[in-house]
Every structure is written in structure tokens, then in C-alpha cells.
Amino acid sequence: MNRFYAIGLLALFAIIATSANAASVNVCEGVSDNIFIADVTNCSNYYYCNNGQAIAQQCRDSLYFNAASQSCVATSSGCLTCDKDVLNSTALIKTCNKYVLCFAGTPVLQQCADNLQYNPNLRACDLPRNVDCAADRCSIYQDPQNIVYVPSVSACNKYFICMNGLPQNQSCVSGLYFSSDCNCCDLPANVNCTISKSSSRSVSLQTAAMIAPRMVDIKCPIEGINFLAHRNPNQYFMCVNGKGALMTCAASLYFDKEVGACRRLEDIQKKH
Template sequence: VVVEEVRCLPTCPAKGLTSFCYDRTCTKYVLCFDGTPVLRQCSDGLQYNAQTDRCDYPQYVDCVDNLCVRQNNPAAIVYIASKSLCDKYFVCVDGLPQVRNCTRGLQYNAATTSCDFASKVNCTVETLQRNILPYAKAPPRSAGIVCPAEGTHFYAHKNRQDSYYYC
């Protein structure tokens, strides 16, 4: 008999369209539609970005879930530097990442696995400025389509294969 690990999908809000990270993975997410959770997978090479609620390039996503591996040695603590902020890092405890922030003015030093003065840290994080808002915070825009007065409908985007309209 083969026993598979089964994870239940979380509950979703009763109304609306939302999404969030799926437990312990960088590439899967749960899309919630009017209370129904649907497990989705990002396309190859993309990771789910919880800041923008969409799949994105890895350099824009601070996901370390795939890097935190459960070990038999509890004394072997794994530290992982953030890809997005010099003062942020992760501590893997029992295979689970826990986010940590350095005290104001200090940065995470991967060489010493501790917070340190910026002059002693070789942080090469680039500030990646993009104008992408999470779906929940983005203002509604006219799409040039007519939505039916009742019901919920999805329509393919006219120019982009990775997008759709939600009515």
C-alpha cells in the first residue's frame, strides 16, 4: 500500500476573486473564486509572488520555501539571505522558513550569518522598481468588453495569453 501525502486546500472567502501561496512551495498557489479554492501552478520558470498576487520571475520573488529542507540534525540551522532586502533574512527551522529582520541600520551578513554594519556587508540586492499592484489593490480599468449583468464570467485577454478578464 502506497500512502501519499495529502494536503487539504484552505478555505476561501465566500465572495470575490483572491489568491495566495500554497503551503511550502514557490511555484503553486491557491486561486479562490466565490469560496471555491483551486490549486494552480505557475508556468515553468516562474514563482508565485505574494506581493502582487501573480506568477512572476524569480528575481522579483522572495520565496525560500523550496530551500528550507527538513534535516535530521536540529543543530544544523540554515540561514538564507533575502533576494529583495539587505536587512531581511530567513531562518529554516524544522524545514520551515521564518522571516527575520535586522535592527534598523544593520544588514544581514551571509558570511557571519548575523546582522552587521552595512560597511561590513557585501549586499548586492538591486532595487527592482516595478509598477505592479496586487489585484486586490489595483484600480478597476475599462477593458473594452461588455460584462453580463448577472453571474460570473471569465474572458480571454485580446493581446496577452497570460491574462484574462473577470466579470
Template structure:
């Protein structure tokens, strides 16, 4: 039998509820969230929970989030959504807020929504299911989200040649331990360590004692942290 006909025959068998192997799973023709499960040669058609899709490549539980599945079934159908008061589907990840509030997301599990915050300065990226730089998130307004507007880039000059950098550094006006990098006109928020601050001459984080524009409170906190680290290091040396 030609190979193409063999695949067609196997797919039709799966769709008819006939097992390819004694144990395992197979797709259902025309569906992205239904599958055939075979146990000891007995076939049973099953449906993934609402919000998940059948993952033919999975070696464990056969249902996965849509981001992990390539459903190439022609005219594929999905079960009707089963929304709750908290979630649009029983399972899934969903961003909270609008384009200027991109830092929260909800994990829906069995219809219950659990809200999480991305680390400060990062936004939820629905394309990757990860917290990401806001300028990398298509529907996030990075400037509104971070509260910082990048200054316009200097126009390129034929006399001066190409600009050396397509990114610029800018200190936060509110916190000496924070600065912004503008990349192609969109900002990223960077935080220094607790005993460091942004040095505008170096365009990087530096020892807080080398940055004169920090407040007394921030300096005092930095000094406490450095003293505590020095004490801990001295204690380890005594033990050794």
C-alpha cells in the first residue's frame, strides 16, 4: 500500500474508533480537542478539558495549552466554551487589564481564576505565556505601563554617519536605583541591586556610594545591607 494511503487508512481507523496500537492516543479527524484513547486494544473517544487541545506529541497527559499544540486539522472544530464568573474557559492563561496595565495575568484551572503579578517592570506576554519586557508585548503600551516616555532619537546625519547606538539610557526621576533603557523608542525598566544605584557617567549600576543623587534613606538602607553582607562573610570565614 502506498505510504500516503497508509496514513489515510490509519487516520480513518482512528476516526472510526479503531486502535492503531494496543495502548496510546490518536487524533480525531476534524477536531483539535478530541482524541482516541486506546487501552488494551479498546478505543474510546475523549475530549480535552475546555481551553486545552489534544497534543499528539505528548508522552504523558495528552492535553496541552494551545501555545504548545499545532492543530493542522482542516476546518477543525472545538467544543463550546464553558465560561465561569472568573474565567472565559475552564483552563488557560489570560492577561488582566488593558494596554496600560499589562503586568498581571490569570491562570484558570477548572474554572477558577488565580491572579499573578509579573516582576516589576515586566508585562505578561500571551504569545509566549511568560512575563516579558513590555516593548516585546504586542498589545502593551510600554510607555503608559512604565510611566516613562522615551525622548525622540536624534535625527541621523549624513555628515555624522550612522548613530552609534539605537538605544539610550535614562535615570528615573523618582528612584536613583532605577533607570530606563529606550530601545527603538520604547522603554525598559531596570532595577539595580539594593546596595547599588544608577551611575549616569557609566550608564550602569554602581556602588551606591559612587552615586551622589540618592536620598539619605536609600543610602542608609544600602549601608545596612552592605554591613550585613560583610558580617555574614566574616562569619563564614571564621567557620572555615
């Protein structure tokens, strides 16, 4: 993009206050107890989640934290690396609504707005029914006498059972819905499930390549993380320490300049 053209456009855009940076995102918000979350800035550090609070921890003996195994290991193969020449994002393991944007070599922790979930296939925040994530509910330290059941957000007859720290897909027999009251399958009349067939999981025509962020030559604040609105309501600019990128929301989502995130139109229109 031509620099002068970009600057001319920015005269029409509103500069949004900073931002969702690593310091403002609580990695343990909405995450069950006894789950460990990686510190994206240091591979030897991690967080222990307890009552929604992130308690800083550190691996000993020069070990590295591996989020997939939820343990400290000798190899750094599971560590996050951000290529300075590549702009992309990746899920923050053991969370459903948080992700890491690798921005010109800098890891930037981000959180989806509302109850949206990060879609690893699109590499963007998406409607929960298109993701149906339950990873943030399953700890490896589970009580065999207290099985954890997680209802699906895409279908009334589906649910998850946590096993060895991972959610296992389950389905009720035909005609029954999963009930959180009894952690069992029951008659639909006895289950308060509001997921309609029209709102169930759908195949998106979008791909990660179609909405992939790309670096653009725009005038950005020299320091910090800032968001700039775009004339296309489905897009926005993101600035990190003077460098800018054009970002695109997933289908059915629009950029909210007040929140600095992609949201449903009905959520944007709600009175605060």
C-alpha cells in the first residue's frame, strides 16, 4: 500500500485506545482449576490457574514448559517461536478464547471478545458453534470419582468427557439431549438447551488464507499496541511498536472500535 494513500485513509479512521496486550489478558480467565498455561514471553515460565487467577510458575533445572503435556521437559521443541518475517497466529494451548499473534517476531497475547472462540482452522476468533472447544475445562489432575462433563455449544445431543486432560467427544442416542443437571442424556422436554438446528455448527466458506493478516505500510504510533478502524467494517488495522497489519474478522463478525476486537453485530449494538 502506498504510504501517502494509507495516511490519507487514516485521516478518516478513528485511532482506538490500546489494547489487548499481554499485560491486560488474564490467561486463566474462564479456565478450570489445575490447568497450566504457557507464558508466551518465556518458555521456562508458565501459569497455574486457580479460581480464575494466574499464578506465575517457573520450570527448574533449565527445563522448558510444554503446554501439550502440561509438564516441564528437557526439550524446547514445544516452545512458541515467532518468525520475524511471518505474520500469523496460533492457539494458546488449554484455552478456548485466547491466542498468540506473532507480529514481526513479537508474540502478542490476544483474547476473543464476548464468548467467541479461537478457530485454529481460520486462525481467528469465530462463532463458538464453529469451534466447540472444551480444552479449557479439562485438567490432567482429575478426580476419577468426579468425572468432568462439558456440554457442547454446537449441538444439544453432544457433550464432552474429560479424560487424561483432554475432552473426548460424546453423543446421546437419537432423540435425547445432554443435561448438565444430571450429566446424562435426557428427554428434550427436560433439558434447557437453546441451540437450534439453524444455529448449529456450519461449514464456513472462509479459509485461513482468505482472512490471513498482512503487513501494510501505514503510520502507526511508535510504541505499544493500537487498533485503527478500517472503512470496511469487517477489517481493521493493528499496530505493534510502529509496524502495521491489516486484519480481517471471521464471517458474521465486525470490528468494534470501542472494544478493539471482532464481535457479533448484535453485541456491538447492545447498550453498555
